[in-house]
Amino acid sequence: MGISDQNEGDAIRNAIEWIREHLELRESTSAESLYDHMASQSFEQLCVIYVPFDASIRGHFKDRGQIIDYAVLCGPGRVLDFGPGDGWPSLLMAPMVEEVVGVDGSIRRVEVCSANAKRLGVGNASFVHVPPVEQTPDLSATLSELCRVLKPGGRLRMHYESLSYYAGGQERELSVGGEEATSDLMIYHRHIEQEYVDHYLLTFDIPEKTVGEVFARRGVEPPNATPEVLGDLRPHVTDAATWTTQHPSCRLWLRMLREVGLSSAQATYDGGWFAERLFDGLPEGQRPRQIDAVDEMLRPLVEVVVMMERPPLAAPGEWGPWITAVK
Numbered sequence: 001m002g003i004s005d006q007n008e009g010d011a012i013r014n015a016i017e018w019i020r021e022h023l024e025l026r027e028s029t030s031a032e033s034l035y036d037h038m039a040s041q042s043f044e045q046l047c048v049i050y051v052p053f054d055a056s057i058r059g060h061f062k063d064r065g066q067i068i069d070y071a072v073l074c075g076p077g078r079v080l081d082f083g084p085g086d087g088w089p090s091l092l093m094a095p096m097v098e099e100v101v102g103v104d105g106s107i108r109r110v111e112v113c114s115a116n117a118k119r120l121g122v123g124n125a126s127f128v129h130v131p132p133v134e135q136t137p138d139l140s141a142t143l144s145e146l147c148r149v150l151k152p153g154g155r156l157r158m159h160y161e162s163l164s165y166y167a168g169g170q171e172r173e174l175s176v177g178g179e180e181a182t183s184d185l186m187i188y189h190r191h192i193e194q195e196y197v198d199h200y201l202l203t204f205d206i207p208e209k210t211v212g213e214v215f216a217r218r219g220v221e222p223p224n225a226t227p228e229v230l231g232d233l234r235p236h237v238t239d240a241a242t243w244t245t246q247h248p249s250c251r252l253w254l255r256m257l258r259e260v261g262l263s264s265a266q267a268t269y270d271g272g273w274f275a276e277r278l279f280d281g282l283p284e285g286q287r288p289r290q291i292d293a294v295d296e297m298l299r300p301l302v303e304v305v306v307m308m309e310r311p312p313l314a315a316p317g318e319w320g321p322w323i324t325a326v327k
């Protein structure tokens with residue numbers, strides 16, 4: 001759920017203060033508190049991996065543009081996918097390259113990716129667990145390591161979530177969710193200028209529906225987690241965790257990539273951006289329907305688009321320009 005007005009932002013700030021004052025917060029990591037608990041981190045929405053490709057869906061068209069982008073930039077050889085989640089882009093790139101190795105900080109994610117590879121019959125993708133350098137307290141160390149394993153002339157292609165996307169209303173976000181017997185309350189506190197996010201996660205021993213009833217009894221609903229609601233929920237808290245993630249802007253990524261020794265780093269247009277525009281520009285009757293035909297149409301165009309440099313600024317509604325760096 002998004003935050004639509006100042007009052008909701010203030011309510012969440014008050015909730016954070018209450019949590020910090022009344023609960024013993026445990027320092028955690030996103031791998032441990034988030035990714036290790038998700039059966040799917042994409043809500044089983046990834047096309048091809050979980051749902052059949054449908055060329056009439058704009059997001060599926062965009063997805064093919066992004067996959068082809070990664071394949072074009074990385075070349076046909078061996079690819080390392082850092083943080084594959086449910087197997088994206090690894091499993092979709094695999095048919096276009098010699099081999100993909102996905103490296104993830106969450107054991108659960110490695111298990112899910114491996115199971116997805118097996119289910120889809122993808123034989124040239126494997127997944128490896130690395131202890132998370134948490135997303136990540138030492139970005140330079142992580143980038144240095146990625147730089148080290150690149151072969152000379154090898155390319156790093158990345159996309160990332162920069163925080164300008166959330167400015168003007170989503171600086172703080174609070175939601176309640178859960179699966180069956182237990183539930184949780186999650187707060188994102190996005191420090192947009194400072195480029196990091198504080199996360200707070202409370203786990204309850206009661207289902208989401210019962211948590212909703214606690215809110216209702218106090219006459220409010222999320223994100224208005226008032227001190228009264230939090231007080232009522234307190235006996236049900238089985239865990240209170242916090243962690244911080246860093247989210248550099250494009251400019252900072254470019255600087256860090258150059259600092260760790262990559263010979264060039266630049267922001268470019270990306271295949272997903274282009275595919276969306278192509279989807280919008282083509283009359284429905286002229287859009288190919290089969291996945292292979294969509295790829296065939298997109299590939300030569302994406303090959304050009306990914307070479308087009310663009311300013312290192314996120315456009316409204318996007319996370320940030322994709323980046324190419326070369327060793």
Ligand SMILES: C[S@@+](CC[C@H](N)C(=O)[O-])C[C@H]1O[C@@H](n2cnc3c(N)ncnc32)[C@H](O)[C@@H]1O
Binds near residue numbers: 030042
């Ligand atoms: C937001 S998900 C993205 C998943 C997928 N690439 C996608 O786009 O759908 C981030 C993934 O990176 C992993 N991750 C985060 N920080 C990491 C780190 N420092 N080292 C290794 N993996 C990390 C998480 O476990 C998770 O699977």
